[in-house]
Amino acid sequence: MAVLLIVSELGVPPPDSNLARSVRETDTAGHTTFADDSKVTATLMTDSTSTIAAGAIERLVEHLTTFTELEALYGDSSVGHDGGTTRLRPAWSPLRLLTMPTDLDHLVVRGRHSSGTLADRIGALMSIEDNRIGHVPDVLLQIAAPPHLDAAARSALDRAADTRSVRLAAIRGERFGVVPAHPDALSVIIPTAGTAGADGRPLIHNAIEACLASEVETLEVLLVVGDECRIDPTQISADPRVRVVRRPPGEWNFSAAVNLGLLDASHPLVLILNDDVELLERNWIARMASHLGDPSVGAVGALLLYPDLTCQHVGMVTDDAFPLHTHVGRTIDQLEALDADLAHDRIAVTAACLLARRTDLLAVGGFCEELPFGFNDVDLCLKLRRAGLRVVVEPGARLIHHESASRPPVTHAWEWDSFIGRWGDVVDPFYHPGYHRPDDPHDRRRNADHLPPIRQYRGLPRTAVIRSRVHRARLEATEPADTAS
Amino acid sequence: MSDDPIDSDDPIALRAEILALRDRLAAADGGKEVLEDLVAELEHHVAELGAELARNPIVRIGRALTRRLGRR
Numbered sequence: 001m002a003v004l005l006i007v008s009e010l011g012v013p014p015p016d017s018n019l020a021r022s023v024r025e026t027d028t029a030g031h032t033t034f035a036d037d038s039k040v041t042a043t044l045m046t047d048s049t050s051t052i053a054a055g056a057i058e059r060l061v062e063h064l065t066t067f068t069e070l071e072a073l074y075g076d077s078s079v080g081h082d083g084g085t086t087r088l089r090p091a092w093s094p095l096r097l098l099t100m101p102t103d104l105d106h107l108v109v110r111g112r113h114s115s116g117t118l119a120d121r122i123g124a125l126m127s128i129e130d131n132r133i134g135h136v137p138d139v140l141l142q143i144a145a146p147p148h149l150d151a152a153a154r155s156a157l158d159r160a161a162d163t164r165s166v167r168l169a170a171i172r173g174e175r176f177g178v179v180p181a182h183p184d185a186l187s188v189i190i191p192t193a194g195t196a197g198a199d200g201r202p203l204i205h206n207a208i209e210a211c212l213a214s215e216v217e218t219l220e221v222l223l224v225v226g227d228e229c230r231i232d233p234t235q236i237s238a239d240p241r242v243r244v245v246r247r248p249p250g251e252w253n254f255s256a257a258v259n260l261g262l263l264d265a266s267h268p269l270v271l272i273l274n275d276d277v278e279l280l281e282r283n284w285i286a287r288m289a290s291h292l293g294d295p296s297v298g299a300v301g302a303l304l305l306y307p308d309l310t311c312q313h314v315g316m317v318t319d320d321a322f323p324l325h326t327h328v329g330r331t332i333d334q335l336e337a338l339d340a341d342l343a344h345d346r347i348a349v350t351a352a353c354l355l356a357r358r359t360d361l362l363a364v365g366g367f368c369e370e371l372p373f374g375f376n377d378v379d380l381c382l383k384l385r386r387a388g389l390r391v392v393v394e395p396g397a398r399l400i401h402h403e404s405a406s407r408p409p410v411t412h413a414w415e416w417d418s419f420i421g422r423w424g425d426v427v428d429p430f431y432h433p434g435y436h437r438p439d440d441p442h443d444r445r446r447n448a449d450h451l452p453p454i455r456q457y458r459g460l461p462r463t464a465v466i467r468s469r470v471h472r473a474r475l476e477a478t479e480p481a482d483t484a485s
Numbered sequence: 486m487s488d489d490p491i492d493s494d495d496p497i498a499l500r501a502e503i504l505a506l507r508d509r510l511a512a513a514d515g516g517k518e519v520l521e522d523l524v525a526e527l528e529h530h531v532a533e534l535g536a537e538l539a540r541n542p543i544v545r546i547g548r549a550l551t552r553r554l555g556r557r
Contacts, residue, residue, distance in 0.1 A: 259501065260497075263497065263504065362504065362507070365505065365507030365508025365510065366507075367508075368508050368512065369505060369508070382515065383508075383512075386511065386515055387511070422515050422519075423515050423519065424519030424523070
């Protein structure tokens with residue numbers, strides 16, 4: 001028999017829930033019994049104001065039966081009355097829980113639990129491995145309002161932050177940021193051709209100033225230059241922390257240039273940086289470095305803004321396997337309204353500003369030199385993710401990026417073929433399939449991720465880590481019955 | 486001595502070669518996963534086709550005829 005226990009913060013099922021419509025049998029304690037032999041026992045933890053979507057319980061039981069490796073599930077929600085706002089969620093992102101805990105309006109966990117408060121939900125999640133938490137891309141609940149972060153939930157949140165080796169600070173209402181942590185030592189790698197900006201001054205000066213202003217105790221800035229460099233690299237900076245690494249003669253190759261710097265770097269943390277960035281605030285490196293205290297994080301990206309202070313990069317998504325920057329052209333206010341200014345997990349971040357551990361980058365072979373112009377950053381992030389590491393973006397770290405000012409943007413079809421040959425049809429766990437627009441061209445300025453979904457999406461559970469196993473499980477779940485006579 | 490990095494005395498060239506090999510290894514792992522997905526997908530399609538064929542009346546009649554002929 002499959003049993004789904006439904007509990008709210010009151011310890012009983014939500015009084016207004018439409019359970020009678022969804023289940024075959026429910027006792028007074030909220031034990032919902034299904035007349036099948038799937039042997040599932042789980043608890044749906046939610047608030048007393050929740051209404052469960054028609055058929056959601058049956059689907060949850062089905063998913064729990066099929067995806068036996070998953071210990072917890074959550075879905076999408078409709079918030080407010082008369083349909084309200086649909087909250088389409090990404091696959092499990094530990095950072096998203098830490099930065100916006102009140103988004104966790106429900107959770108399904110295996111076993112019996114007697115209480116379903118927000119604190120209970122946070123506590124339950126923190127005891128489960130990341131790759132055993134699945135997201136069901138499907139509206140499972142309608143809730144009147146997001147849960148409130150009471151003292152118990154705040155305490156559970158701080159414990160959760162401790163397990164991730166980060167400290168939290170409220171940035172607005174019940175939204176949190178990670179407290180900056182200055183790294184002890186850092187190597188910055190900047191490939192440069194010495195291109196001049198609109199004012200005639202080489203762009204690289206701004207990038208170096210941004211690094212030197214960051215108050216990192218032990219810092220080295222490696223300028224990787226080749227024959228194409230338009231200025232004398234030895235004259236770029238007199239600061240002893242800045243030194244030049246010369247590329248051997250040959251065609252420009254961003255990946256090879258970064259790898260050269262990577263091999264020469266002296267410190268355990270490395271920051272890959274474009275030469276066309278400009279400082280906005282001094283704490284940017286500390287904000288990024290705070291995430292590398294968590295050993296599960298492998299790469300950290302930043303919020304990059306165009307000179308008009310609209311968004312150029314706050315992480316990437318892949319749609320139909322094609323990498324896109326998300327929230328391009330949005331103002332800071334708009335990012336805040338969309339919660340896109342909070343640290344979160346992404347499939348990839350741009351190498352225009354990417355912080356990582358040197359050992360992790362060396363372990364995966366650095367940047368792919370067969371991708372000299374494009375897709376090399378996505379490729380690197382996919383390699384890190386495949387090695388079991390997470391890729392996160394810290395929008396609190398902000399720089400101005402004169403995108404492609406130093407080198408015209410080039411995307412070669414052969415690089416795309418090479419990228420697809422390495423990774424196939426990349427499935428982005430953090431990009432909700434409800435946002436997919438099959439008829440859209442791959443427009444980099446498209447504001448992926450915050451357009452209203454074009455269709456109600458009902459999908460199968462996905463995790464942030466396991467890809468092929470879930471894929472295979474899906475295929476097995478839909479395997480046609482043998483009808484041979 | 487050849488142009489092959491394995492013959493190089495230059496530690497930078499040797500380290501770069503190790504890095505490139507690690508990259509290829511990581512890509513091969515990724516490629517293996519891609520192939521596994523494709524194989525799973527193909528197996529699923531084969532199973533679907535098999536089930537579709539089994540439901541086809543002509544195939545069912547053929548099987549029945551084969552059984553009857555076998556009994557003779």
